[in-house]
Amino acid sequence: xxxxxxxxxxxxxxxxxxxxxxxxxxxxxxxxxxxxxxxxxxxxxxxxxxxxxxxxxxxxxxxxxxxxxxxxxxxxxxxxxxxxxxxxxxxxxxxxxxxxxxxxxxxxxxxxxxxxxxxxxxxxxxxxxxxxxxxxxxxxxxxxxxxxxxxxxxxxxxxxxxxxxxxxxxxxxxxxxxxxxxxxxxxxxxxxxxxxxxxxxxxxxxxxxxxxxxxxxxxxxxxxxxxxxxxxxxxxxxxxxxxxxxxxxxxxxxxxxxxxxxxxxxxxxxxxxxxxxxxxxxxxxxxxxxxxxxxxxxxxx
Amino acid sequence: xxxxxxxxxxxxxxxxxxxxxxxxxxxxxxxxxxxxxxxxxxxxxxxxxxxxxxxxxxxxxxxxxxxxxxxxxxxxxxxxxxxxxxxxxxxxxxxxxxxxxxxxxxxxxxxxxxxxxxxxxxxxxxxxxxxxxxxxxxxxxxxxxxxxxxxxxxxxxxxxxxxxxxxxxxxxxxxxxxxxxxxxxxxxxxxxxxxxxxxxxxxxxxxxxxxxxxxxxxxxxxxxxxxxxxxxxxxxxxxxxxxxxxxxxxxxxxxxxxxxxxxxxxxxxxxxxxxxxxxxxxxxxxxxxxxxxxxxxxxxxxxxxxxxxxxxxxxxxxxxxxxxxxxxxxxxxxxxxxxxxxxxxxxxxxxxxxxxxxxxxxxxxxxxxxxxxxxxxx
Numbered sequence: 001x002x003x004x005x006x007x008x009x010x011x012x013x014x015x016x017x018x019x020x021x022x023x024x025x026x027x028x029x030x031x032x033x034x035x036x037x038x039x040x041x042x043x044x045x046x047x048x049x050x051x052x053x054x055x056x057x058x059x060x061x062x063x064x065x066x067x068x069x070x071x072x073x074x075x076x077x078x079x080x081x082x083x084x085x086x087x088x089x090x091x092x093x094x095x096x097x098x099x100x101x102x103x104x105x106x107x108x109x110x111x112x113x114x115x116x117x118x119x120x121x122x123x124x125x126x127x128x129x130x131x132x133x134x135x136x137x138x139x140x141x142x143x144x145x146x147x148x149x150x151x152x153x154x155x156x157x158x159x160x161x162x163x164x165x166x167x168x169x170x171x172x173x174x175x176x177x178x179x180x181x182x183x184x185x186x187x188x189x190x191x192x193x194x195x196x197x198x199x200x201x202x203x204x205x206x207x208x209x210x211x212x213x214x215x216x217x218x219x220x221x222x223x224x225x226x227x228x229x230x231x232x233x234x235x236x237x238x239x240x241x242x243x244x245x246x247x248x249x250x251x252x253x254x255x256x257x258x259x260x261x262x263x264x265x266x267x268x269x270x271x272x273x274x275x276x277x278x279x280x281x282x283x284x285x286x287x288x289x290x291x292x293x294x295x296x297x298x299x300x301x
Numbered sequence: 302x303x304x305x306x307x308x309x310x311x312x313x314x315x316x317x318x319x320x321x322x323x324x325x326x327x328x329x330x331x332x333x334x335x336x337x338x339x340x341x342x343x344x345x346x347x348x349x350x351x352x353x354x355x356x357x358x359x360x361x362x363x364x365x366x367x368x369x370x371x372x373x374x375x376x377x378x379x380x381x382x383x384x385x386x387x388x389x390x391x392x393x394x395x396x397x398x399x400x401x402x403x404x405x406x407x408x409x410x411x412x413x414x415x416x417x418x419x420x421x422x423x424x425x426x427x428x429x430x431x432x433x434x435x436x437x438x439x440x441x442x443x444x445x446x447x448x449x450x451x452x453x454x455x456x457x458x459x460x461x462x463x464x465x466x467x468x469x470x471x472x473x474x475x476x477x478x479x480x481x482x483x484x485x486x487x488x489x490x491x492x493x494x495x496x497x498x499x500x501x502x503x504x505x506x507x508x509x510x511x512x513x514x515x516x517x518x519x520x521x522x523x524x525x526x527x528x529x530x531x532x533x534x535x536x537x538x539x540x541x542x543x544x545x546x547x548x549x550x551x552x553x554x555x556x557x558x559x560x561x562x563x564x565x566x567x568x569x570x571x572x573x574x575x576x577x578x579x580x581x582x583x584x585x586x587x588x589x590x591x592x593x594x595x596x597x598x599x600x601x602x603x604x605x606x607x608x609x610x611x612x613x614x615x616x617x618x619x620x621x622x623x624x625x626x627x628x629x630x631x632x633x634x635x636x637x638x639x640x641x642x643x644x645x646x647x648x649x650x651x652x653x654x655x656x657x658x659x660x661x662x663x664x665x666x667x668x669x670x671x672x673x674x675x676x677x678x679x
Binding site: 195197198200201202203204205206207208211215216219220 | 369370371390391392396397398400402404405406407408417418421422465466469
């Protein structure tokens with residue numbers, strides 16, 4: 001038996017080993033670098049931080065760990081507020097994606113067979129254009145003499161242009177637009193797999209269509225909904241490009257702050273500390289997502 | 302083909318003054334030019350265990366779904382307990398359905414599944430708990446109350462589905478292939494349980510099945526469907542012994558059909574000239590038939606007897622055994638007649654090892670009684 005099993009086990013190890021290796025080299029190792037930089041001292045040099053390993057003399061090795069960066073993050077309310085700002089933007093954007101994306105996913109999942117693929121293509125189509133170009137396009141739409149204001153004025157709905165660009169509204173529009181497909185696709189996948197006899201069973205037992213949705217469809221689509229919501233929430237937390245291009249100077253998000261610390265202030269250790277904290281904060285929604293994924297797998301078994 | 306029903310069972314369909322619980326009038330359901338249900342009229346009575354039997358695609362499921370309210374009839378009417386429900390949505394009908402796939406809510410425990418319908422009608426919590434407990438006891442699944450459907454076996458799921466559909470005490474329970482997903486042994490056991498439950502609760506059961514044995518075992522009456530129409534509606538025994546069409550005769554059990562023409566008739570004796578046997582056949586038949594009418598004589602394989610010597614009387618044929626199927630309790634023999642017609646007959650295997658067993662290429666003489674066979678004109 002043992003002899004027979006041996007090659008199987010090596011095969012498994014090999015297959016599991018490849019992603020492990022990949023993740024170790026391209027995710028874990030860089031993160032350890034970031035962690036290392038976050039506990040070092042900033043200096044004016046290239047690279048702009050001091051190595052942890054210093055003063056190797058008389059057989060004595062000194063390692064200097066600088067927790068000042070983390071202390072600064074805790075002391076200065078700017079960083080805490082940026083974190084709150086990011087959470088707010090991410091949470092609200094996720095909510096908008098849910099409100100907008102659920103009906104979309106539902107409509108596609110319940111559309112006639114031959115309509116489903118074209119509708120899905122419409123969701124995926126924007127990905128064929130560079131993300132950056134699409135965000136720039138929004139500048140053209142939202143600016144004071146942009147397409148939207150021109151159209152509204154031509155229709156006579158407004159007299160003077162609306163100030164949208166460089167406001168939080170523009171940030172939300174940009175984020176919801178960009179991340180909506182990430183919400184719609186996993187939710188669609190869950191909805192389309194649902195056994196529609198369950199709705200008949202609910203109707204048979206006395207449920208009107210609305211209650212059928214609330215008691216059967218909604219709870220059964222929760223895994224897809226949560227997976228989609230986390231796919232929006234997690235990257236939006238660290239989003240930098242959209243608030244930078246569409247938002248105003250008072251849009252406070254952690255991603256933007258990190259960029260400033262890193263490129264403008266050349267304070268790599270502080271930026272790294274910010275990154276480390278963001279990662280720790282993001283573990284919470286990630287655990288939520290895993291929980292629902294597992295439930296989904298269980299339900300499908 | 303044992304019928305588990307007690308012989309004293311009253312036959313409500315024979316009392317025309319009683320209002321049937323289900324009355325279907327000229328029901329039609331077509332999808333474009335395809336007629337799934339084609340002008341069906343049918344009455345089902347209180348307390349019946351009624352089976353809709355037929356091959357797949359005969360329209361039996363469509364008919365059941367129209368009773369549940371999942372399909373809207375193209376034309377015709379459905380009355381349940383005197384009320385016209387033709388356009389009443391499923392959630393307002395006094396019927397419940399047990400689905401072929403069971404359709405248990407995967408996110409709810411067994412208890413919650415059973416309580417689901419009761420919650421919808423707003424039954425108070427205490428009463429609800431009592432009813433759920435009662436239902437779980439009825440189908441013996443108390444032990445699994447807290448489990449989720451995916452933690453149950455197929456047989457247990459089937460019971461939960463039954464309990465859930467019965468919980469609201471519907472006037473009619475619709476069952477779509479209720480035993481279809483069970484293995485043979487369990488299916489046979491569950492057939493009897495279903496009948497017992499139905500008799501205990503007195504709820505009218507309407508069952509869709511493609512399995513004629515299942516329909517025979519459980520039903521008070523069977524409606525045999527074929528291409529969207531009713532072929533015959535009868536008790537299992539009548540359906541088997543007196544099929545009214547060739548299709549009915551061959552769908553239920555096995556049958557030998559001899560093609561022929563009416564030669565003459567005298568009282569209840571009918572002589573038929575058959576080209577399949579090359580001789581005249583004698584059948585007991587009291588309805589007058591015109592001479593020369595094209596008919597089929599139907600005889601069940603188990604009603605054919607093996608005799609030692611030709612006696613020269615009616616309904617005797619000679620042939621050669623070509624195929625033998627040993628089934629344990631009986632053996633089926635396929636016999637070629639001189640005309641080329643192949644017939645089958647069965648013999649019970651009375652002895653474990655017969656001294657002179659029937660064998661291939663053996664010439665045999667077969668015979669049957671005039672009142673053992675029937676005449677079919679359709």
